[in-house]
Amino acid sequence: MKKQGLAQAVQQQARKLWDNYGLQKGYAECEYFAYxxxxxxxxxxxxxTTFTVLEDVPVSKFKNMTSKDIYIDLLERLLVVIDDxxxxxxxxxxxxxxxxxPEEFKAMLEQDKEELLEKAKEIKLELDKL
Structure with missing residues (x-):
């Protein structure tokens, strides 16, 4: 698969991840930089609050992966982000x-952590089924 097609496959799985776990409120991104x-x-x-799941990852890393494999890879990377x-x-x-x-901001980040931990539980259940 050509790199542009591969990037589109990753973007499609990113949209699936966003939709399944409500992780796109307007600022989340999935962008391919061809250069x-x-x-x-x-x-x-x-x-x-935004969190980076993929950064400085060559799109060729996903070469020869099925859509399901790409999705699983993204879920596993997201779990690392949540854990960290x-x-x-x-x-x-x-x-x-x-x-x-600042106290309100700290409280907001604590809420983010709780929200992400709940999503991590859902992701782990889904990964067990895949």
Whole structure:
């Protein structure tokens, strides 16, 4: 499969992941950069916090994978992102003068963690079935 077709296959599975787990609220992206042969994927929580699932990954990494295999790969990568998410670290990364109430922002990130943990449970159940 040509790289553009491969990128489209990954994007299709990303849309499936977004739809199945409600991880696209308007800012999540799945974009292929032909000049560097890389694909980028992010997901977004209900609070509109975005998380990168794919970055600096050559689209050729998905060569010879079925749609199901691509989907499983994306789910497994998402589980790593969820597992690695620490609200305090994300707060330190993102907070700046634009937040009037840092405590509200911290609470929002804690809500994001709980939401993502619930989605992780659903993903693990789906992976067991695949």
């Amino acid at each position: 560097s042969d890389q694909i980028f994927l992010s997901v977004e929580t209900s609070n509109r 998410f620490e609200p305090e670290e994300k707060y330190n990364e993102l907070v700046g003068d634009e937040y009037d109430s």
